Amino acid sequence: MRQHVNPLSHFFQLPLSLPSKSILFKNSHHPIHLDIGSAKGEFLIELAVKNPNWNFVGLEIRESLVSSSEKKRKQVGLQNLRFLYCNVNISLDEWLSDLDLEQLKRVSIQFPDPWFKRKHLKRRVLNKSLLYSIARSMSKDGELFIQSDIFKLIEYMSNVIDDSIYFDRKVFKGLKWLEQNPYQVSTDRELFVLKQNLPIYRAMYIRNSALFIN
Numbered sequence: 442m443r444q445h446v447n448p449l450s451h452f453f454q455l456p457l458s459l460p461s462k463s464i465l466f467k468n469s470h471h472p473i474h475l476d477i478g479s480a481k482g483e484f485l486i487e488l489a490v491k492n493p494n495w496n497f498v499g500l501e502i503r504e505s506l507v508s509s510s511e512k513k514r515k516q517v518g519l520q521n522l523r524f525l526y527c528n529v530n531i532s533l534d535e536w537l538s539d540l541d542l543e544q545l546k547r548v549s550i551q552f553p554d555p556w557f558k559r560k561h562l563k564r565r566v567l568n569k570s571l572l573y574s575i576a577r578s579m580s581k582d583g584e585l586f587i588q589s590d591i592f593k594l595i596e597y598m599s600n601v602i603d604d605s606i607y608f609d610r611k612v613f614k615g616l617k618w619l620e621q622n623p624y625q626v627s628t629d630r631e632l633f634v635l636k637q638n639l640p641i642y643r644a645m646y647i648r649n650s651a652l653f654i655n
């Protein structure tokens with residue numbers, strides 16, 4: 442299976458209309474946790490089992506991963522979780538605008554594709570435009586959690602967030618980087634990195650009360 446797709450290719454620039462929350466969820470008013478780049482889906486499956494009063498959405502640009510995640514979800518019989526195929530940089534904004542006020546409580550972006558080469562930097566998933574879509578829809582005190590094993594990438598992501606007025610970085614015990622995953626469930630990539638004993642950089646941001654200005 443190909444490891445990366447180029448999100449800027451013509452094919453992935455076509456907007457997809459994602460099903461509304463009332464089609465996705467029986468209890469469509471429950472708070473929502475969005476995981477961007479949900480890959481094989483194990484992280485959200487575990488969280489959805491543990492948190493029946495939340496709705497979870499995994500967004501993924503590789504269609505085959507969405508199909509296999511959905512298959513696993515159905516086997517477990519989870520009604521509070523859905524995996525959706527899309528390029529978040531193109532299709533997420535419209536879906537977010539359909540949510541109730543205060544409904545988007547958590548967004549996680551974990552170990553996103555690094556796109557190291559300078560000429561590929563525009564392929565990185567977190568950019569100002571995606572951040573603003575999240576900021577516009579997220580409730581006050583909502584959580585934006587990011588983690589990666591690549592320092593240059595997490596530094597870039599935290600700079601994008603720090604440069605906006607909408608999020609405050611949470612500092613734990615005087616430390617800038619969190620030692621543990623706050624959701625106490627590890628992603629596939631996280632487990633792989635932990636096994637190698639390599640460092641992981643994690644940061645939590647909280648949506649502050651700044652009104653969204655377009």
Ligand SMILES: C[S@@+](CC[C@H](N)C(=O)[O-])C[C@H]1O[C@@H](n2cnc3c(N)ncnc32)[C@H](O)[C@@H]1O
Binds near residue numbers: 448530554630
């Ligand atoms: C390195 S993997 C990490 C997967 C998972 N979060 C983890 O920690 O194990 C990054 C995932 O993000 C997905 N992805 C990359 N760009 C995306 C985009 N623009 N929209 C949606 N998913 C994207 C990739 O296909 C890939 O599955």
